[in-house]
Amino acid sequence: MNQTPRWVDTHCHLEMLKEPAATALEKGAALGLRRCLTIGTNHQTNQEVLGFCGRFPEVYGALGCHPHHAKDFVPSYLEFIDQALGQNPKLVAVGECGLDFFYGFSEPELQTQAFEAQLRLAHKHQKPVVIHSREAETATLAVLKTAPPVRGVFHSFTSSLEMAQQVLEQGFYLGFNGICTFPKSEAVREVLKQTPKSRLLLETDAPYLSPVPLRGKPNLPGNVSLVGAFVAEFLGLPALELAEICYQNSLDLFGWPS
Numbered sequence: 001m002n003q004t005p006r007w008v009d010t011h012c013h014l015e016m017l018k019e020p021a022a023t024a025l026e027k028g029a030a031l032g033l034r035r036c037l038t039i040g041t042n043h044q045t046n047q048e049v050l051g052f053c054g055r056f057p058e059v060y061g062a063l064g065c066h067p068h069h070a071k072d073f074v075p076s077y078l079e080f081i082d083q084a085l086g087q088n089p090k091l092v093a094v095g096e097c098g099l100d101f102f103y104g105f106s107e108p109e110l111q112t113q114a115f116e117a118q119l120r121l122a123h124k125h126q127k128p129v130v131i132h133s134r135e136a137e138t139a140t141l142a143v144l145k146t147a148p149p150v151r152g153v154f155h156s157f158t159s160s161l162e163m164a165q166q167v168l169e170q171g172f173y174l175g176f177n178g179i180c181t182f183p184k185s186e187a188v189r190e191v192l193k194q195t196p197k198s199r200l201l202l203e204t205d206a207p208y209l210s211p212v213p214l215r216g217k218p219n220l221p222g223n224v225s226l227v228g229a230f231v232a233e234f235l236g237l238p239a240l241e242l243a244e245i246c247y248q249n250s251l252d253l254f255g256w257p258s
């Protein structure tokens with residue numbers, strides 16, 4: 001039987017794509033894309049996430065404040081997320097939130113405060129968090145240690161194997177994207193190899209991080225099929241089997257209907 005794997009893109013930014021979302025989703029559907037989670041990064045994009053959730057049945061959303069934008073995280077912005085999470089069942093996560101000390105676009109203190117506030121919000125609504133952590137391993141673990149318990153995913157995982165082991169122990173999932181296809185990403189592939197399959201998620205981070213062989217071109221959610229094909233081959237699994245595992249993992253974490 002010639003089945004197409006059903007792929008889920010657990011992290012993309014539909015409002016930043018270089019083409020209309022409807023076109024991108026149509027192209028994705030032809031490649032087996034069944035669902036995607038579009039991620040808010042600031043107050044403006046959070047509102048766009050709501051729009052996409054309303055327009056496309058296969059699109060779900062996360063609302064949050066990216067660490068780059070932590071300096072703009074005023075109370076009314078947090079309240080907006082709080083209210084929306086309580087009202088819209090298509091909002092299945094808080095984020096992306098976290099710490100990014102690679103680009104210092106917001107002060108570390110402000111990043112920490114915004115991250116902590118979003119972890120409390122996720123706990124309050126019993127929703128998972130989408131965590132962005134770059135060059136901030138120790139600080140990220142320190143925040144999680146004092147925060148109320150939450151479930152979630154470390155998206156675009158590029159931290160160390162030790163970090164991976166610690167967050168896996170805490171029950172988090174790891175999200176892998178086009179980065180794992182890059183020739184120089186041996187360390188990321190080592191983490192991928194060591195990650196239990198039950199904690200594996202695939203994403204694109206479109207429009208960023210196009211996988212090989214599309215590097216340098218604008219990324220699209222449908223390219224999760226290329227990331228998936230690469231990961232399947234790397235792990236020695238049929239693509240269909242890997243897609244099914246990741247599909248189930250996304251259901252388990254985000255609780256959307258199957």
Ligand SMILES: [Zn+2]
Nearest residue numbers: 096132155156
């Ligand atoms: Zn990110």
Ligand SMILES: [Zn+2]
Nearest residue numbers: 011039096205
């Ligand atoms: Zn992102």
